[in-house]
Amino acid sequence: MTQASRRSVLAAGAALGIAPLSRARAQANTIRIGVLNDGSGMYRDISGPTAAACVRQAVADFGPRGFAVEVLYADHQNRPDVGSNIARQWIDTQGVDAILDVTTSSVALAVNDICREKNKVHINSTAATSDLTGARCTPNTVHWTYDTWMLARSTGGAMVRAGGDSWFFITADYAFGHALERDTGNFVRQAGGRVLGQVRTPFPGTTDFSSFLVQAQASRAKVIGLANAGTDTTNCIKQAAEFGITRRGVKLASLLMFINDVHSLGLQTAQGLVCTETFYWDLNEGTRRFTDRVRSAMSPNMPAMTHAGCYAGVLHYLKAVQDMGVAAAKASGADAVARMKGMPTEDDCFGRGSIRADGRKIHPSYLFEVKTPAESRGPWDYYKLLQTTPTEEAFRPVAEGGCPLVRS
Amino acid sequence: MLEFLESITGVPTPLLFGQLLLGLINGAFYAMLSLGLAVIFGLLNIINFTHGAQFMMGAFVAWMLLNWLGLGYWWALLLAPLIVGATGVIIERTMISRLYKLDHLYGLLLTFGIGLMIEGVFRNEFGSSGLPYRIPAELQGAWDLGFMFMPIYRGWVVLFALICCLATWLVIEKTRLGAYLRAATENAALVQAFGVNVPRMITLTYGAGVALAALAGVLAAPIYSVNPQMGTNLIIVVFAVVVIGGMGSILGSVLTGFGLGIIEGLTKVYWPEASATVIFVIMAIVLLTRPAGLFGRA
Structure with missing residues (x-):
């Protein structure tokens, strides 16, 4: 062995010894964000890879501020067991500090408990159940975009005011559907209306809703409340039109409908339906600016409110991390969330806002x-604004949620 | 009589009739899909797990024909099965034909993998929310049957499915081509010795089974959301239908398809939460008591 090669062997050995140290230092200065949602099923378009693209956009917009940010992505297939496994693996072996998006309420509630147990951050955008900031709230959770209470108040309230005082629910048989049915039913009853019945449809895997629609019609309710989402909702709307249910004066309340669902139905079928969102790409200057930035990364999809929530949630989290320091943020998810609650939020998608003590x-x-097709000026020009519910009234009052964090 | 029915079931009779009819309509889809599966399994011994993806492709090709070429529903009914059937022929020639000598399991894994890939490609291209497809103008509207509104289109689906099932059964059981096919299943070498091109016949049979799936996809496009996962939701149920009917039995799969559609429809009234499970419960019972299926030969 020559002198030179012996030296290079020594150098290599030294480098190997140092490498773990420098990697550890890099790890300590890196925030890892895991985007966990439905990457292959019916909720893919409202979450999926588009949500990851929005999170990456938030990281890019935040810019280099002295610490690195890594974004991971995984598909939980709408199954709580798969979602829980990925969350545990991310936290235990890959050093993930925050879990984002988490579509599907049943998966979200499972991941919610894990993030609390491991003291990490859970910023939820796409799950709808209001229990995330109610009975199941945790100091580690922020629920960003919307929830079942807010949908029930806005869409449900509007239907009742328009004379829809008797309801029948077609409900997806899992945590989300149950929460949406419960919250909307409460509003209907408070407004003096009646809930005549409900039918719980298996989730996922129901394609034909005609049987349930005929049952709903037989109840003689004035409003059929669709406590479901995604292709369940679009199938219901399509088949209700086919069976002439809406032509005979029964109103459909699409309690949770996204712009992607409208796109899927086509304006011919969807025209006249009302729905509630907290973000629409063409709402104002900020939303259009945001959409221009992310559109190329998500074609042919369009950002839904849930994608906007992922973007805004991460942006705010990174601001909090910078404010408190990476080490402190990594050490305690609850502290990071507390810091997020202490800072006002501001972003292109939702404007100025704040996070309440219960994580809302x-x-x-x-x-x-x-x-209508005649009113639409082009692709994705689908909505006209009927009504704005101000920030203070849009969500469930903090005292009514039963969140233990608030009581203490 | 009607009062009696109502008193024992606790469900108003008109509603019950309506549900029976809706069950029959869903049964038509199960029958169409399980028919293609039964043909392929009966004659090729391949468990075609790509079937759901091919059903979905039928619906998407109908959408493409309309939006890219301006060809409507009736053209789609003719062209979509041909186009998707042709892709089936390519898949059989290039891949599946290499597996005939191996265990069933390899064919199952291969077709399952192909199905996942096709779905993935469509999902990337078109997203998961689905695409709009309207009922053709000639079949819009509904008949008032007294006990329920029956959309004309659904009536058409039942009628068309029945004709397809009958035609397929006639071809296989009553024609010379069908006789060759059945003979080739029993002893391919002997049939080949008589000068029949067995490999080509098998390829075309696979293509025909796939075309049946695509045809069902075109029928489904106006009433179900046209999305990449539409086949996945149905295919597992359809496999249960085929197993209950007896693997490879054409008549069995058709009758079971319609029958299970009705049973599922009734479950949707009495115990909606169990409507996705009831078919599998029946499958378990049938397999325990008659392992070859209701119409299968042991």
């Missing part, structure tokens, strides 16, 4: 009506 991010909600 608050901002206005918008009641939209789907345009």
Whole structure:
């Protein structure tokens, strides 16, 4: 062995010894964000890889501020067991500090408990159940975009005011559907209306809703409340039109409908339906600016409110991390969330806002009506604004949620 | 009589009739899909797990024909099965044909993998929310049957599915081509010795089974959301239908398809939460008591 090669062997050995140290230092200065949602099923378009693209956009917009940010992505297939496994693996072996998005309420509630147990951050955008900031709230959770209470108040309230005082629910048989049915039913009853019945449909895997629609019609309710989402909702709307249910004066309340669902139905079928969102790409200067930035990364999809929530949630989290220091943020998820609650939020998608003690991010909600084909000026020009519910009234009052954090 | 029915079931009779009819309509889809599966399994011994993806492709090709070429529903009914059937022929020639000598399991894994890939490609291209497809103008509207509104289109689906099932059964059981096919299943070498091109016949049979799936996809496009996972939701149920009917039995899969559609429809009234499970419960019972299925030969 020559002198030179012996030296290079020594150098290599030294480098190997140092490498773990420098990697450890790099790890300590890196925030890892795991985006966990439905990457292959019916909720893919409202979460999926588009949510990850929005999170990356938030990281890019935040810019280099002295610490690195890594974004991981995984598909939980809408199954709580799969979602829990990924969350545990991320936290235990890959040093993930915050879990984002988490579509599907049943998975979200499971991940919620894990993030509390491991003291990490859970910023939820796409799950709807209001229990995340109610009975199941944790100091580690921020629920960003919307929830079942807010949907029930806006869409449900509007339907009742328009004379829809008797309801029948078609409910997806899992945590989300149950929460949406419960919250909307409460509003209907408070307003003096009646709930005549409900039918719980298996989730996922129901394609034909005609049987349930006929049952709903037989109840003689004035409003059929769709306590479901995604292709369940679009199938219901499509088949209700086919069975002439809406032509005979029964109103459909699409309690949770996204712009992607409207796109899927086509304006011919969807026109006249009302729905509630907290973000619409063409709402104002900020939303259009945001959409321009992310559109190329998500084609042919369009950002839904849930994607906007992922963007805004991460942006705010990174601001909090910078404010408190990476080490402190990594050490305690609860502290990071507390810091997020202590800072006002501001972003292109939702404007100015704040996060309440129970973890609820608050901002206005918008009641939209789907345009007719004649009113629409082009692709994705689907909504006209009917009504804005101001920030203070849009979400469930903090005292009514039963969140233990608030009581203490 | 009607009062009696109502008193024992606790469900108003008109509603019950309506549900029976809706069950029959869903049964038509199960029958169409399980028919293609039964043909392929009966004659090729391949468990075609790509079937759901091919059903979905049928619906998407109908959408593409309309939006890219301006060809409507009736053209789609003719062209979509041909186009998707042709892709089936390519898949059989290039891949599946290499597995006939191996265990069933390899065919199952291969077709399952192909199905996942096709779905993935469509998901990347078109997203998961689905695409709009309208009922053709000629079949819009509904008949008032007294006990329920029956959309004309659903009536058409039942009628068309029945014709397809009958035609397929006639071809396989009553024609010379069908006789060759059945003979080739029993003893391919002997049939080949008589000068029949067995490999080509098998390829075309696979293509025909796939075309049946695509045809069901076109029928489904106006009433179900046209999305990449539409086949996945149905295919597992359809496999249960085939197993209950007896693997490879054409008549069995058709009758079971319609029958299970009705049973599922009734479950949706009495115990909606169990409507996705009831078919599998029946499958378990049938397999325990008659392992070859209701119409299968042991």
